[in-house]
Amino acid sequence: MDQLLNDFSPGLFFMQAIILLILILLMRKFAWKPILNSLQDREDGIQDALKSAEEARKEMQNLQADNERILNEARAERDGMLKEARELKENLISEAKSEAKSEADKIVAQAQATIASEKKAAIAELKNQVAELSIEIAEKVVRKELSSKDKQLELVESMLGDVTLN
Amino acid sequence: MKVFQRSLKYATIVLLMLTGSVVCASSGDEQHRVGGNPIDTQEEINAYIKHHLQDSHDFTFYTNGETGTHYGFPLPVILWDGGIKTFMSSKFHHGETVAESGGSYYKLYHGKVYKTDAEGTITLDDHDHPTNTKPLDFSITKSVVGMLLAGLLMLLLFSALARGYKKGPIPSGFARVLEPLVIYVRDEIARPNIGENKYRKYMGFLLTVFFFIWILNLLGLTPLGFNVTGNIAVTVCLALFTFFIVQFSGNKEYWKHIFWMPGVPVPMKIILMPIEILGMLTKPFSLLIRLFANITAGHFVVMSLIALMITMKAVFGPVASTGMSLVLSLFISVIEILVAFLQAFIFTMLSSLFIGMAVAEHDHH
Numbered sequence: 001m002d003q004l005l006n007d008f009s010p011g012l013f014f015m016q017a018i019i020l021l022i023l024i025l026l027m028r029k030f031a032w033k034p035i036l037n038s039l040q041d042r043e044d045g046i047q048d049a050l051k052s053a054e055e056a057r058k059e060m061q062n063l064q065a066d067n068e069r070i071l072n073e074a075r076a077e078r079d080g081m082l083k084e085a086r087e088l089k090e091n092l093i094s095e096a097k098s099e100a101k102s103e104a105d106k107i108v109a110q111a112q113a114t115i116a117s118e119k120k121a122a123i124a125e126l127k128n129q130v131a132e133l134s135i136e137i138a139e140k141v142v143r144k145e146l147s148s149k150d151k152q153l154e155l156v157e158s159m160l161g162d163v164t165l166n
Numbered sequence: 167m168k169v170f171q172r173s174l175k176y177a178t179i180v181l182l183m184l185t186g187s188v189v190c191a192s193s194g195d196e197q198h199r200v201g202g203n204p205i206d207t208q209e210e211i212n213a214y215i216k217h218h219l220q221d222s223h224d225f226t227f228y229t230n231g232e233t234g235t236h237y238g239f240p241l242p243v244i245l246w247d248g249g250i251k252t253f254m255s256s257k258f259h260h261g262e263t264v265a266e267s268g269g270s271y272y273k274l275y276h277g278k279v280y281k282t283d284a285e286g287t288i289t290l291d292d293h294d295h296p297t298n299t300k301p302l303d304f305s306i307t308k309s310v311v312g313m314l315l316a317g318l319l320m321l322l323l324f325s326a327l328a329r330g331y332k333k334g335p336i337p338s339g340f341a342r343v344l345e346p347l348v349i350y351v352r353d354e355i356a357r358p359n360i361g362e363n364k365y366r367k368y369m370g371f372l373l374t375v376f377f378f379i380w381i382l383n384l385l386g387l388t389p390l391g392f393n394v395t396g397n398i399a400v401t402v403c404l405a406l407f408t409f410f411i412v413q414f415s416g417n418k419e420y421w422k423h424i425f426w427m428p429g430v431p432v433p434m435k436i437i438l439m440p441i442e443i444l445g446m447l448t449k450p451f452s453l454l455i456r457l458f459a460n461i462t463a464g465h466f467v468v469m470s471l472i473a474l475m476i477t478m479k480a481v482f483g484p485v486a487s488t489g490m491s492l493v494l495s496l497f498i499s500v501i502e503i504l505v506a507f508l509q510a511f512i513f514t515m516l517s518s519l520f521i522g523m524a525v526a527e528h529d530h531h
Contacts, residue, residue: 004398006295009278011303012221013399015310020407023317023378028370031324035348036369038331045335 211473218469219393219462220277222308223255227390236260241311245272245279247301255305272301279303309400312392316381320374324348351376351514359518364525368518371411375404376514383461383506387468387499395509396461398454405454408517412449416524449520453513460509464502471495 146152226238240256247270257265261274264286272279273286280288280298288296306314327341327348337345356365356372382394394400422428424442427435471494478487 007220007398008402009221009303009397009399011305012307012309012397013403014302015304015306016313016400016403017406019310019313019317020374020378020403023320024370024374026317026321027324027374030321031328032348032370032373034328034331035324035345036352036366038328038335039345039349039352042335 208477211470211477215466215469215473217277218391219396219465221393221397221399222277223258223274223279223305224260225308225311241306241308243272243279243303243305245301245303245305247281251301279305308392309394309397312382312385312390312394313378313400316378316385316394319381320377324377347377348373355511355514356518359515359522360525361522365518368411368415368521371407372514372518375407375517376510379404379457379513380507380510383509384503386461386465387502387506393461393465395457396465398458401454401458404457404513405450408453408520409447409450411517412520412524413446415521417527419526419528420524449516453516457509457513460505464498464505468495468498468502471498 146155223243224236224238224240226236228237229235230237240254243251243253243255243257243265245251245267249268251267251270251272253265253267257263257267258272258274263273264282264284265272266284271282271284271286273282273288274280275288275296275298279301280296281301282288282298288298291297323340323344327337327344330337330339330341336342351373352365352369355376356369360368379395382392382400385392386395424446425439427438427442430438471491473491474494475488475491478490481487482490
């Protein structure tokens with residue numbers, strides 16, 4: 001302790017105090033203040049940049065979500081339209097088919113009716129002709145049969161025989 | 167690459183300046199015979215180390231023991247002895263002769279200036295302390311040169327860093343190394359200890375003290391032979407700065423905790439008061455002793471280990487003793503580089519801790 005006290009130099013102490021004081025003041029003015037201010041500014045700048053980047057990211061996300069939504073809507077609309085079109089097409093086809101069928105049925109029915117009536121007419125004509133032919137034949141046969149007197153008598157007799165029987 | 171070139175340029179300039187002054191000085195009037203042999207005994211080595219640890223009035227790089235020639239340069243002596251007396255320390259001739267200035271006579275005795283008569287008589291008391299009057303010594307001693315050098319270095323480096331921000335937010339070159347250090351002091355030392363809202367006011371002091379102590383500690387490890395932070399006057403001054411800053415920034419709560427501790431019974435308050443007052447003083451005291459003791463011990467150990475080369479020569483031979491000394495002093499020097507930072511850190515850390523205690527808001531009361 002004695003040695004320490006002996007070593008203590010008031011002059012050096014004084015010089016040190018002055019130098020340190022001046023140094024602190026100078027350093028504050030020329031170094032620490034501008035350095036710390038710049039550091040602060042830079043850190044604030046970084047903070048701001050990070051914040052705005054975060055905001056931009058969020059906005060981007062929102063936009064993307066919007067896009068997704070719009071896309072989904074569009075897709076759904078397209079799907080709906082496609083479905084509608086398909087239904088329409090099927091309806092059209094089935095309608096056309098049924099119409100065609102009924103038309104065809106009608107035509108067939110008409111044809112059948114026509115055929116039937118033609119057939120009837122043909123049969124009727126045939127019957128008439130057959131009747132005429134048979135009468136002609138019968139006339140010729142009768143004429144031939146009744147060319148002689150005895151044959152005429154014979155017939156009258158047979159007919160009379162039939163009448164009596166009845 | 168550019169950074170490297172620029173730092174190379176600086177290094178060359180510094181080197182040129184140093185060698186230039188050495189050459190000037192050695193060609194000047196610095197060559198005197200001290201007489202005697204090279205330092206080789208235990209006592210001489212002890213005295214040499216002790217001499218190194220003390221402040222000095224001239225700058226000596228190398229002393230030729232054979233011829234007693236000192237290589238270095240003198241420093242101005244400024245004395246207050248009923249008026250300012252200034253002369254160069256070369257007048258003392260390393261304590262061998264009496265220096266005359268303005269009709270008064272002064273002599274160096276163990277690194278201190280005493281007022282003497284024309285013959286330079288130093289009278290000693292029972293404890294071998296001179297009874298001669300000591301004039302107030304404001305000389306530009308070796309320590310003051312060291313401080314000025316450190317201050318100049320700091321001003322140059324950090325004002326360059328400050329200027330660098332004008333060009334853009336990211337510093338370039340050597341400033342890129344300094345910036346993290348400033349941020350380190352701010353974010354690891356000041357902010358957590360003083361508090362987010364109040365730390366800015368103390369940054370000037372804390373940063374200056376941190377770099378001042380660190381640079382001076384590192385300068386002490388160079389062969390220039392500074393021992394500034396291992397000087398008790400310097401550490402006392404640094405600690406007093408902290409002490410006054412703490413006392414002047416102490417708020418109501420701080421003083422209340424010292425003089426009338428809240429939350430304890432009255433007799434306890436009375437007992438605690440002197441203890442707290444003592445604590446107020448022991449905090450800076452521990453600061454000044456810690457820095458002083460660490461740096462002084464570091465210098466002592468490094469020099470002693472270097473001296474092993476001489477003291478062990480007789481036992482182990484020159485090669486072994488030199489090798490041993492080299493390895494050990496290299497090892498301790500590396501540790502001292504760490505200690506240089508550590509002590510600057512601890513001093514700043516504790517200073518900000520004490521400031522933080524003085525400005526803290528006690529919400530819980």
